[in-house]
Amino acid sequence: MRKLLFLAIVIAGVACEPRQGKIANETPLTGSDQDIHEVMITEVVPAPSYTYIRANENGAEIWMAVTSPDIETGKKYYYSKPLEMTNFKSKELDRTFESILFINKLVADPSELAVKKVTPNADGTKPKTAPSRQEGLSIEPEEGVVTIEELFANKAAYVGKTVKVKGLVTKFNAGIMERNWVHIQDGTGSDTNFDLTITTEAMVSTGQMVVFEGVLSLDKDFGYGYKYDVLIEKATLQATKPDMKVN
Numbered sequence: 501m502r503k504l505l506f507l508a509i510v511i512a513g514v515a516c517e518p519r520q521g522k523i524a525n526e527t528p529l530t531g532s533d534q535d536i537h538e539v540m541i542t543e544v545v546p547a548p549s550y551t552y553i554r555a556n557e558n559g560a561e562i563w564m565a566v567t568s569p570d571i572e573t574g575k576k577y578y579y580s581k582p583l584e585m586t587n588f589k590s591k592e593l594d595r596t597f598e599s600i601l602f603i604n605k606l607v608a609d610p611s612e613l614a615v616k617k618v619t620p621n622a623d624g625t626k627p628k629t630a631p632s633r634q635e636g637l638s639i640e641p642e643e644g645v646v647t648i649e650e651l652f653a654n655k656a657a658y659v660g661k662t663v664k665v666k667g668l669v670t671k672f673n674a675g676i677m678e679r680n681w682v683h684i685q686d687g688t689g690s691d692t693n694f695d696l697t698i699t700t701e702a703m704v705s706t707g708q709m710v711v712f713e714g715v716l717s718l719d720k721d722f723g724y725g726y727k728y729d730v731l732i733e734k735a736t737l738q739a740t741k742p743d744m745k746v747n
Contacts, residue, residue, distance in 0.1 A: 535580045536610050539564075541573050547592040549708070549740040553606070563600045565590075567705045571606060578610040579603045583674050585703070604672065604706040631695040634668060637687035639709075642666060648696045649688035651716065655730050658716045665696060665732065666711040669704050677722070682735075684710065697728050702737035711738040 539562070543554035550565040555577075564579070571577065582601035589596045607613060641647075646663045667684035674680045682698040689695075698712050714735025721727040 536613050537579050537582070538576060538610070539579070540576055541571060544571050544573055545593065547590070549592060550590075550705070552590070552593065552600075563597050564603050564606070565600055565705075566603045566606045567708045568606055575608065577606045577608055578613060579606050580613045583703070602703060602705060631670060631683060631685075633694050634670060634685050634687070637668060637685055639667060639686045642711075645711070647688040648684075648686050648694060649690070651696065651730055652689060652693040655716070655718055659718050661716060662713060663716050663732065664711065664713045664738065665698075666709070667696070669706050669708045669710055670695065672704055672706055674703070680704075682710075682712070684712070693730075696730065696732065698732040698735045700735040700737065702735070704737065704740070708740055710740055712736065713738050 537557060539555035539557045541553060541555050542561075545552040545554075546569060550567060551569050551571060553564045553566065553571055555562055555564060564582070579601075582603055585597070585600050585602060587596060587598060588600050605613065644664055645666050646658070648665070648667065651658060651663065651665070665684065665686070667686035669682055670685050671683035672680070679699045680701060680703065682700060682702075682704055684696050684698065685694055686696075698714060700712065700714070702712075704710055712732060712735040714732040717728075717731045717733050719727070719729060720731045720733075
């Protein structure tokens with residue numbers, strides 16, 4: 501019974517410590533009941549996969565990594581739900597950061613980070629929300645890469661096999677059940693099967709173009725409504741694609 505209760509809590513989205521990092525200490529804005537932080541940007545260092553940013557938050561210097569390249573020094577920005585990595589080695593900059601925060605969204609308007617309150621299910625878990633389709637997304641085909649449409653249409657032929665997929669990261673959750681969860685879309689698929697879930701140890705960010713390789717599993721049921729008809733497990737990040745053409 502205790503094991504089932506623990507699994508329910510974890511799947512419901514309660515923060516736990518990831519294998520590669522941890523959720524940073526939360527210090528919301530004064531008067532806010534949400535995790536929204538204000539920073540002043542002091543340095544911006546562009547790189548192929550991430551933009552590295554030095555900022556001042558409440559008098560303390562911090563480093564952040566985001567996928568958005570349009571960040572300006574001397575301006576205030578806001579972020580929420582950071583994932584802290586310690587002793588992180590950036591191969592792009594050939595530098596090790598004692599502490600760096602990976603941010604999904606760094607915005608000039610804090611209202612963009614507002615989270616709508618949801619009514620929990622009868623058992624106390626959070627209701628699972630359906631993903632939104634990225635309209636107008638069209639990614640050029642690549643040899644050896646299987647589209648989301650093909651995976652869902654012929655899933656029985658791929659089950660248990662290693663497949664390579666690429667797409668736009670639409671959602672990222674770190675450290676749930678000792679793995680990171682990535683949702684990608686590539687512009688293909690039906691009205692209901694257009695979003696692919698991947699489990700991995702890799703760190704990515706929402707809005708990033710990625711290539712993953714992993715094993716396809718079918719009908720994975722983790723309980724409490726978390727069931728996946730198609731799931732790519734134990735995936736390795738093959739590449740990020742900042743130069744990928746999206747039509």
